[in-house]
Amino acid sequence: MSEIKYTYFDAKAAGEAIRLLMKYGCIDFIDNRISFEDWPKVKSTMPYRQVPILEIDGKMAHQSTAIARYFAKRVKLVGNNAWEDMEIDAVVDTINDFTSKIQACFYEQDAAVKESRKGPLFEDTIPFYIGKFEELAKNNNGYLALGKLTWADFCFVGIVDYLNKLTETNLIADCPNLKKVIENVTSIPSIKAWTIVRPKTDL
Amino acid sequence: MSEIKYTYFDAKAAGEAIRLLMKYGCIDFIDNRISFEDWPKVKSTMPYRQVPILEIDGKMAHQSTAIARYFAKRVKLVGNNAWEDMEIDAVVDTINDFTSKIQACFYEQDAAVKESRKGPLFEDTIPFYIGKFEELAKNNNGYLALGKLTWADFCFVGIVDYLNKLTETNLIADCPNLKKVIENVTSIPSIKAWTIVRPKTDL
16 A cells, blocks of 8 residues: 655645545545744745645645546546546635635735735625635535535535635535535545544634 | 637636637637627626626626536547546646736735735746746646546646736746647647737737
8 A cells, every 4th residue: 555645734725625535435544734933944845835745655646626627537536538537626726716716815015915805805706706616505405516525515514614704704604515515525425524523723 | 510609808808718729629609709898798698697608509608617618528628538637627726826826916906905915926926837848748748637638738828827917926937847738739730820820919
């Protein structure tokens, strides 16, 4: 068996979907967590100044979505053909777009600019995207693509707590179908076990 | 034969890689171009307020990278296994990160904020990323991944003119290996023919 070392922040955020996919497939991994305090001195040692990083048998990979898709293939949560794969990929990229728009507001250093972005974010961007995701979940019977469990659901479930924390809201409070997406992922025994034992983190 | 309708701006930008991939595979498509003047009234009719949009046999898809990957599979410019696919995906996502960082500066509406971003962008971000891409191109013999032609090369070639235009520089002026990447793609007969006949656009 190859040893898998997975390096990310001591956080869920953009790195948890990959942990969930490995847990789903009962793939053992070293859960290497970097504290936010250590990050400034570690950052320059990362090949692209970013985490996550995946290491298997001396080979290294980076980019969260690329790594998630790799494990999705290994655990068979992808589509049955190129078109189906594209449908999943489009949902994942839209989750990433939504995340970027929230981050662009809350990680803005200029206080006045940050404040000015909150209006459009809360009045337009968030309702628009959450409405789209809720519609997808409704049309796909509690999943986000193909009417069945795919790695897009893991990407959503992996990031939603972090997005709630950043926005200090419950983004899916009024979304019964997105709640089903979360239930459909977190009720899987290996995922449920992980959510109990995983380190409790702020983000 | 299925009719393919591809809708994007009348621009290369984030949509040209897909056109190049279709041209590479001699896949006919309706090249539906939206002018920037028309965009404000068309935007709300797009499923996610974005282009590109792909339509085949009444089915619709969105998200530029997802669509590019779909055609990459059709024209066989992907990897031979999940790890190789991840290597390509990581390069593509890094090109997208680089593009986003440039856009975050040049599309900033607040003039003072925009100006303040130019320093870090030109002194750090651009040299860092271009250095990384040049290193990849060197290590992969004039390609960006796997030491051979993949759709990552098409993504780079598709976007570089647009990034040069935004930054008003020639990003690869001092990069002999990235020039080889461009040569390796644009010298393919079907691509060369397309670059001659395609509409001349500002972006």
